Amino acid sequence: MTNPFIMKLCGFAELTDQEVKALELATIKPRALGPRKDLIREGDQPGPVFVMLEGWAFRYKVLPNGSRQVMAFLMPGDACDLHIGMLAAMDHSISTATHAQVATISRETMDELMLTYPGIARAMYIAQLVDEGTLRAWIVSLGRRSSTERAAHLLLELYLRGVRTGVAGEGKMELPLSQLVIADALGMSPVHVNRVLQELRGSGAIELRRGVLRIQNPVALTAFSGFDENYLHRRLRTSN
Amino acid sequence: MTNPFIMKLCGFAELTDQEVKALELATIKPRALGPRKDLIREGDQPGPVFVMLEGWAFRYKVLPNGSRQVMAFLMPGDACDLHIGMLAAMDHSISTATHAQVATISRETMDELMLTYPGIARAMYIAQLVDEGTLRAWIVSLGRRSSTERAAHLLLELYLRGVRTGVAGEGKMELPLSQLVIADALGMSPVHVNRVLQELRGSGAIELRRGVLRIQNPVALTAFSGFDENYLHRRLRTSN
DNA sequence: CGGCTCCTTGACTTTCCTCAACATCAGTGG
DNA sequence: CCACTGATGTTGAGGAAAGTCAAGGAGCCG
Structure with a gap:
């Protein structure tokens, strides 16, 4: 499919x-x-x-x-x-x-x-x-996560959502978003997004270049960003 | 009723x-x-x-x-x-x-x-x-409004929602929320909430004391916070 | 009266923004 | 093929906004 x-x-x-x-x-x-x-x-x-x-x-x-x-x-x-x-x-x-x-x-x-x-x-x-759970998760990120955590959280979210629809897999996905758009999603300035992404790259957690995202260290990224995939509801109620 | x-x-x-x-x-x-x-x-x-x-x-x-x-x-x-x-x-x-x-x-x-x-x-x-529109409005507030604008926006929202259910009216409503809870909603520290509320009080836009909120200057508050009541959808589609 | 929660104030620190300049890249037309 | 253009990414320096820490005050209730 x-x-x-x-x-x-x-x-x-x-x-x-x-x-x-x-x-x-x-x-x-x-x-x-x-x-x-x-x-x-x-x-x-x-x-x-x-x-x-x-x-x-x-x-x-x-x-x-x-x-x-x-x-x-x-x-x-x-x-x-x-x-x-x-x-x-x-x-x-x-x-x-x-x-x-x-x-x-x-x-x-x-x-x-x-x-x-x-x-x-x-x-x-x-x-x-x-989708509604995702809106709430964004509120949590914007309200209570540091800029670096926030960026990490977003990238992880997008990757996991991508896995669900088949556009991501094996730690890799196309992510054709400019830093300017990412900044407007994270509620920060474009230059700060740039620095934060460098930090994440430098830590070896991700690679993000030319519109391709690689999650190098999902475990560290999850822990660092406080990611809790509950809100994506991968396990659904089976009955009814 | x-x-x-x-x-x-x-x-x-x-x-x-x-x-x-x-x-x-x-x-x-x-x-x-x-x-x-x-x-x-x-x-x-x-x-x-x-x-x-x-x-x-x-x-x-x-x-x-x-x-x-x-x-x-x-x-x-x-x-x-x-x-x-x-x-x-x-x-x-x-x-x-x-x-x-x-x-x-x-x-x-x-x-x-x-x-x-x-x-x-x-x-x-x-x-x-x-409710979903409200979640999005909160995202906008958290991402792109200053702390004072954010507080003003929240108070105005709560007041307008209160009008709809009959618990608010004539510029007044009961608002039994501690500054700590408000801080956790606005994504800021309790002490900063305190200062921001003082600022709003001082400007004559609101009064908030002992769990009672008074909107003294709705026009100024709306303009200042960039409040756009679209998202509360007071005008609904009439047909169908 | 004591104990709790909530509010208020001041001093210091951190985070992030703003401004400004420059680098890189892809696409376009000569 | 190359110069030009616009969008995007990168870097540095200084400043404003908001957090943290700490202490004290006010109100409420048993």
């Missing part, structure tokens, strides 16, 4: 062949987007569900003083919020970070998929819960 | 009399809890949905180094996550901050309520979306 979205949902719930087929059909015609293109802007009325098939995007908000905060990364396999269509207006924007292939599933189609296929509904709910 | 939970849901969707009755019935027997009692702990298997009828609680996580981060406040009218029961384990804990009256609705009852009453389902989904 090459579709990271389906691979991720299969990790969340047992999907029947029919369900997989329906998902394949729904994401069969992605559109190509260049880097730095807004998928949707704050204030817009929410439209279809976006599914990232290739490339990276991020949710962000720009403050009156011009600074920007990234609130979430969307990597291949990620979809955006389920029920967001109920709201009148987006409270943040989503932009691509790289070239991307994005499938769009209309609200109606999505509702129908979830009504028809309980496995899809279940998997989408779980994906949403994990 | 004295039930802040029902008042809040009514603000999100038009509820029929039947639906209101069903909600009243479901929350008729709250249990009383003292301050600093955990409702549920990280690692526990999720149980019923909790509904705060009186008093305050907060979601939090304690890091290996002993520091604590508060990720959300639950004030009267708030309920905790809808589908959390699908997960095997909580990724954070919830504790009371004050004496509290908490109703518990079993997973089965909640599922049934949402299946039977579309208005309740809709209102609960919207409440969840608003």
